[in-house]
């Protein structure tokens with residue numbers, strides 16, 4: 001495994017390791033002070049990976065326990081967190097424990113939040129096994145759970161000690177989950193890396209199922225660089241919201257029947273069309289984005305009417321004043337800056353016109 005990025009966030013610094021031997025990488029980053037290993041996975045990733053992780057850390061710890069919860073977003077709750085914590089207390093988990101989170105974004109968000117609060121904070125390592133988690137959720141230290149009032153409303157910033165990415169874990173991932181990670185990779189390319197965008201265009205034309213490893217690592221670097229600049233999500237990290245103002249609104253308006261990646265893809269088309277009219281995003285860039293999303297099997301039309309989505313965009317947490325705020329690209333690989341900020345106030349009528357044009 002190769003260290004492709006060393007993230008420095010305030011006091012914390014941690015490596016992102018990328019390659020094909022997670023066991024060797026764990027041995028490299030494991031600290032002698034971590035006397036206990038706690039592997040947290042979901043019901044799918046436990047069966048696929050937990051034993052291998054346990055073997056890798058077995059010789060370095062005095063004991064190792066494996067915990068799991070039912071796979072799926074519905075498990076990302078305070079109840080699941082309490083069950084994991086109770087199991088750790090029963091196993092006499094102490095401050096010298098290190099959690100190894102093995103799974104997609106749900107496992108990483110959950111295990112990271114457990115690590116943030118257990119004994120007032122213990123170490124954790126992220127081993128992401130979905131494309132979305134590898135290029136996005138594993139990096140940046142955001143952890144948390146959902147409640148009836150909304151997604152990710154209870155949580156903490158808690159940086160991992162290391163992120164270990166093995167793209168070969170993606171071989172067992174269902175196509176719908178690959179698509180959801182691809183949407184975030186396209187987003188990274190549009191906001192920060194024209195070369196990655198070209199690479200994705202070339203790769204998409206091959207019809208292969210899993211993106212080339214250099215495209216995955218390039219996408220990881222964009223997330224890593226962005227969070228290193230803006231640990232607490234107050235500034236530059238907002239560029240990663242491209243496609244998400246409209247995307248989140250589509251998810252809510254359809255009661256989450258439209259999956260996150262599909263909503264973000266359509267959201268990117270809406271916001272790119274707005275950027276075309278409002279931020280100088282060229283027509284050629286807009287049509288390349290449409291073509292790339294379509295080739296990847298991602299939606300290019302909003303899945304609900306603008307009026308059904310408007311309410312939640314006006315309630316969006318990025319909103320200030322009465323406008324809808326979006327991160328808008330000025331070209332492929334760059335976002336338009338608005339004074340000190342990275343989001344732009346978009347008049348609702350302009351977005352309505354772009355949105356409904358795409359639905360025609």
Ligand SMILES: NC(=O)c1ccc[n+]([C@@H]2O[C@H](COP(=O)([O-])OP(=O)(O)OC[C@H]3O[C@@H](n4cnc5c(N)ncnc54)[C@H](O)[C@@H]3O)[C@@H](O)[C@H]2O)c1
Nearest residue numbers: 044071104105106107129130132133136137142169172173
């Ligand atoms: N913390 C962050 O910065 C951040 C960023 C983006 C998303 N998220 C969160 O991530 C979550 C979504 O993550 P996700 O898309 O990875 O979903 P997920 O964690 O639910 O994983 C999707 C499915 O794939 C299965 N799976 C995981 N790895 C597998 C593998 N290698 N082979 C076969 N099956 C596998 C899982 O068990 C699950 O059924 C959301 O809760 C979202 O809020 C967090």
